Amino acid sequence: MKILYVGSSPKIYTQCAIENNVSIISVSNGKEAVRTLKIRNDIKVIISNYNLADSTGMLLFDSINNSQSLPEIPFILIAEEFIKDVFEKSFNKGISDYFVSSTTAVDHIIKKAISLNNSKENNTKVIKHDKQEVGYKFPVSKRIFDILFASTILLFISPLLLLMMLAIRLESKGKVYYIAKRVGRKTFDFYKLRSMRSGSDKLLNALAKQKNQYNSEKVETTVNFEKKCPRCSRLPFVDSCSPILYIGLNKICDYWYNYQKKAIQKSNSTFVKIVEDPRITRIGKFIRNTSIDELPQLINVLKGDMSIVGNRPLPLYEAELLTDDERSNRFLAPAGITGLWQVELRGKSGNMSEEERIQLDNRYAFFFTGNKYSLWLDIKIILRTIPALVQKSAV
Secondary structure: OEEEEEOOOHHHHHHHHHHOOOEEEEEOOHHHHHHHHHHOOOEEEEEEEOEOOOOEHHHHHHHHHOOOOOOOOOEEEEEOOOOHHHHHHHHHHOOOEEEEOOOOOHHHHHHHHHHHHHHHHOOOOOOOOOOOOOOOOOOHHHHHHHHHHHHHHHHHHHHHHHHHHHHHHHHOOOOOEEEEEEEOOOEEEEEEEOOEOOOHHHHHHHHHHHHEHHHOOOOOOOOOOOOOOOOHHHOOOOOOOOOEEEEOOEEEEHHHHHHHHHHHHHHOOOOOOEOOOOOEOHHHHHHHHOOHHHOOHHHHHHHOOOEEEOEOOEEHHHHOOOOOHHHHHHHHOOEEEEOHHHHHHHOOOOOOOHHHHHHHHHHHHHHHOOOOOOHHHHHHHHHHHHHHOOOOOOO
16 A cells, blocks of 8 residues: 655655554655656545645645535645644535644554555545635525614614714714725715814825734845745755745745745735724724724625625725635625624624634534525624623724
8 A cells, every 4th residue: 555645744754654564755845746657657545735845735635625626535635733724724625534734643644544545455445625616695584683783783873873963063063974885795885973174085095004004014026036945944855945036136945935925915004993093083083992883884795785794895906905715705794784704803802813804704604615604693783792892002
């Protein structure tokens, strides 16, 4: 029996395989793994590290799984530490098993590979989830709840809304409400009470460069060809962890070039959140801290543009930057007034990294694929929103 090992620890897997009377074919990255699978037909099981020199073990599994020329082979994924999202995605995709290297002996992983092969040879099918397009379904129960909840709240808060609108008009000139295009499941007119002075949109670009909370990390603005790739320096037998690119008079490995390019793109942060925004009026600061400025969105809920609970709708310029699958998954969920990221961190300190926000958005969107949604989930988020209404910072 031959096992294909993909990763940076071939010696320990080879030794353990010999002790179990099986053999190991080892490669260091995903591209080599695919090439090996195309020229060999005797590989029975694949064991892959999650972190590879050129990609991830999960992307390798997708490449193999989506290739019509490669056979279906049991696949074991090895992570350095337990990551809940990776664990869940592994089994949703149909990966045979998932282990954490720091808590699992290599001997146990090899024996699992042998077991998977024996099961397959005995005509016991390896569990593999059917490929399905990620779909979206808006539950009827959620829509009924949205209409009843929004109507009731609007009826009770109408005096408060009228009072706030009067205060806004007395402090500064302009309309008391604010309408902007936002993107959720669709593009729509988004309603808020105005909390800024008129003409504030013109100041956004300058303020975003100076005070954007999500743009606080200092990164290089161009690819640094002199800086050595950390993965290449760890490889004892080959010069580079991925194919060499020749750009002008410079050469750089493909992985390190693309890694730096992504870091540069992140410096132009997707989300914009201004710290100590000088555009906000005094009454604007109050209605933001108490989330009163969000109340007109109940009209959006009644119109069907939004839901009470969902992922925050984004301005057009932010939504256009969410082009990769990992980030665009958030749009599988409806736009909402409140959501997971508000109740998780917004009520505590008002500070949240861009990656944390994306993860929370994706976690909520996950419930709208298949039949995973539960109305109780929304109710729990609403109950957790109440103590988060009074915030420590204007966000």
